[in-house]
Amino acid sequence: xxxxxxxxxxxxxxxxxxxxxxxxxxxxxxxxxxxxxxxxxxxxxxxxxxxxxxxxxxxxxxxxxxxxxxxxxxxxxxxxxxxxxxxxxxxxxxxxxxxxxxxxxxxxxxxxxxxxxxxxxxxxxxxxxxxxxxxxxxxxxxxxxxxxxxxxxxxxxxxxxxxxxxxxxxxxxxxxxxxxxxxxxxxxxxxxxxxxxxxxxxxxxxxxxxxxxxxxxxxxxxxxxxxxxxxxxxxxxxxxxxxxxxxxxxxxxxxxxxxxxxxxxxxxxxxxxxxxxxxxxxxxxxxxxxxxxxxxxxxxxxxxxxxxxxxxxxxxxxxxxxxxxxxxxxxxxxxxxxxxxxxxxxxxxxxxxxxxxxxxxxxxxxxxxxxxxxxxxxxxxxxxxxxxxx
Amino acid sequence: xxxxxxxxxxxxxxxxxxxxxxxxxxxxxxxxxxxxxxxxxxxxxxxxxxxxxxxxxxxxxxxxxxxxxxxxxxxxxxxxxxxxxxxxxxxxxxxxxxxxxxxxxxxxxxxxxxxxxxxxxxxxxxxxxxxxxxxxxxxxxxxxxxxxxxxxxxxxxxxxxxxxxxxxxxxxxxxxxxxxxxxxxxxxxxxxxxxxxxxxxxxxxxxxxxxxxxxxxxxxxxxxxxxxxx
Numbered sequence: 001x002x003x004x005x006x007x008x009x010x011x012x013x014x015x016x017x018x019x020x021x022x023x024x025x026x027x028x029x030x031x032x033x034x035x036x037x038x039x040x041x042x043x044x045x046x047x048x049x050x051x052x053x054x055x056x057x058x059x060x061x062x063x064x065x066x067x068x069x070x071x072x073x074x075x076x077x078x079x080x081x082x083x084x085x086x087x088x089x090x091x092x093x094x095x096x097x098x099x100x101x102x103x104x105x106x107x108x109x110x111x112x113x114x115x116x117x118x119x120x121x122x123x124x125x126x127x128x129x130x131x132x133x134x135x136x137x138x139x140x141x142x143x144x145x146x147x148x149x150x151x152x153x154x155x156x157x158x159x160x161x162x163x164x165x166x167x168x169x170x171x172x173x174x175x176x177x178x179x180x181x182x183x184x185x186x187x188x189x190x191x192x193x194x195x196x197x198x199x200x201x202x203x204x205x206x207x208x209x210x211x212x213x214x215x216x217x218x219x220x221x222x223x224x225x226x227x228x229x230x231x232x233x234x235x236x237x238x239x240x241x242x243x244x245x246x247x248x249x250x251x252x253x254x255x256x257x258x259x260x261x262x263x264x265x266x267x268x269x270x271x272x273x274x275x276x277x278x279x280x281x282x283x284x285x286x287x288x289x290x291x292x293x294x295x296x297x298x299x300x301x302x303x304x305x306x307x308x309x310x311x312x313x314x315x316x317x318x319x320x321x322x323x324x325x326x327x328x329x330x331x332x333x334x335x336x337x338x339x340x341x342x343x344x345x346x347x348x349x350x351x352x353x354x355x356x357x358x359x360x361x362x363x364x365x366x367x368x369x370x371x372x373x374x375x376x377x378x379x380x381x382x383x384x385x386x387x388x389x390x
Numbered sequence: 391x392x393x394x395x396x397x398x399x400x401x402x403x404x405x406x407x408x409x410x411x412x413x414x415x416x417x418x419x420x421x422x423x424x425x426x427x428x429x430x431x432x433x434x435x436x437x438x439x440x441x442x443x444x445x446x447x448x449x450x451x452x453x454x455x456x457x458x459x460x461x462x463x464x465x466x467x468x469x470x471x472x473x474x475x476x477x478x479x480x481x482x483x484x485x486x487x488x489x490x491x492x493x494x495x496x497x498x499x500x501x502x503x504x505x506x507x508x509x510x511x512x513x514x515x516x517x518x519x520x521x522x523x524x525x526x527x528x529x530x531x532x533x534x535x536x537x538x539x540x541x542x543x544x545x546x547x548x549x550x551x552x553x554x555x556x557x558x559x560x561x562x563x564x565x566x567x568x569x570x571x572x573x574x575x576x577x578x579x580x581x582x583x584x585x586x587x588x589x590x591x592x593x594x595x596x597x598x599x600x601x602x603x604x605x606x607x608x609x610x611x612x613x614x615x616x617x618x619x620x
Binding site for chain 2: 009012278279281285286288290292381382385387
């Protein structure tokens with residue numbers, strides 16, 4: 001207790017270098033809290049949006065379907081298994097039929113995926129109600145990325161060409177009934193959504209699907225009727241890989257920032273031990289053991305990080321709170337990186353992340369404080385009392 | 391008879407390595423000190439007085455021979471035991487005061503009692519008493535940087551005496567003080583020696599200090615040249 005009290009007093013009464021270290025450490029803590037908050041917020045938003053717009057909670061894939069192999073698409077369709085009729089009746093699943101097609105905006109050809117979905121579904125956020133049949137033409141909906149690429153606007157008509165189940169080409173003009181705005185590029189870029197019944201009629205693939213999107217409440221949790229079950233963990237693979245890569249980046253930045261800050265702590269500690277030789281000798285003369293004095297200097301160094309956490313909380317909290325309101329604006333191009341990214345990323349500060357960041361800073365501060373301080377135990381105290389380094 | 395001596399050295403020798411050889415700082419020192427002595431080790435620089443003081447204070451160990459302090463052989467003490475000995479029984483006064491700069495006068499004097507884990511009331515009573523001895527009660531909230539040399543040395547005396555040690559070791563306590571302040575602090579120490587029966591052992595080559603000493607041990611080249619009692 002005395003050692004902690006003494007260390008505390010020494011820090012309070014110490015010079016500018018100490019407070020500079022505390023300021024630098026607090027800067028690292030706030031920056032890392034903000035950075036990790038952005039990352040956590042981004043990941044949370046990305047997972048949520050991916051589920052709401054693209055994957056649902058789980059899926060059943062037709063046996064030939066491979067999301068990551070575009071060449072699997074021509075054969076990736078099959079009759080919807082009867083075993084899950086009850087799931088459909090309970091509104092816990094919706095089928096999606098995907099085929100390859102081409103559109104001709106401004107007379108130029110562009111290959112797309114044409115996806116058929118039930119207009120009445122409410123599992124995905126795709127504005128499928130706009131796909132209800134109308135006398136104005138065959139309605140399709142596209143995302144804003146697709147709209148930007150094709151320069152299509154709501155109400156525009158565009159020529160669509162596809163092959164039916166026998167491989168015969170057919171074409172028709174379709175009407176862009178709605179353009180949706182989503183952070184999830186995988187339901188937008190290069191894709192066009194059409195009513196499932198319409199697609200059945202166009203292709204002759206009646207009652208077939210490529211994959212079935214299911215809600216969390218769906219009881220299906222294994223391969224069914226020859227269709228492969230994909231759980232949420234699998235469906236979040238892209239997000240997870242992106243998260244791992246971002247976490248690695250965050251770790252590198254944190255390591256660099258922390259190393260620079262700890263280097264300053266180490267330097268200050270070394271200088272402090274060099275300058276305070278007489279004080280070290282005095283502590284020992286008054287009855288402390290050299291090990292106690294080593295502990296005192298180690299605690300002093302460690303206390304930097306505790307003060308830094310306090311200082312960081314004082315100046316960082318309003319800043320971090322403001323950041324949750326404004327978010328970090330993201331350029332449009334970020335939407336193409338494969339992960340759901342909104343117009344701005346809003347940080348989410350998780351207690352575990354903040355606590356871990358502080359703990360890491362405290363532990364490493366203790367370590368770099370101990371390294372120079374451990375030499376005190378082997379010092380000649382007679383020399384120390386005279387202020388001489390030994 | 392042995393228990394009468396608070397400090398006893400026998401054949402005490404201290405060598406410091408110098409290059410491939412060594413420098414003998416103390417050679418075969420045989421001395422005894424009884425309770426309540428007001429004695430001084432005098433001699434020129436390099437005569438070994440500070441070395442002897444440091445060994446008695448268990449801050450250093452002899453190369454050979456023995457140094458018994460309060461019945462304990464200092465060369466056999468563990469770091470914890472020697473720290474305990476210093477904390478409970480030995481007070482130090484240094485030439486350059488060695489006050490802890492971030493502490494107030496009160497806290498500097500209190501520090502040694504905190505190490506002894508004394509309760510707050512006991513500490514307060516003892517610290518105020520010690521500050522009263524040296525006439526610094528009004529400066530209890532001052533920091534060392536706000537004190538004169540004489541005041542700083544009086545705080546150092548209070549810090550050494552607050553635990554009522556058996557022995558006070560004072561290394562050139564007047565070296566940084568003018569005649570008036572030297573006189574003042576020596577009078578204070580002499581008074582405490584008389585009142586509390588604390589053994590004072592000085593290392594000095596200051597004539598002003600010698601006038602107060604009851605016993606003068608002259609050292610030269612690490613050997614006792616003369617041991618006189620007044």
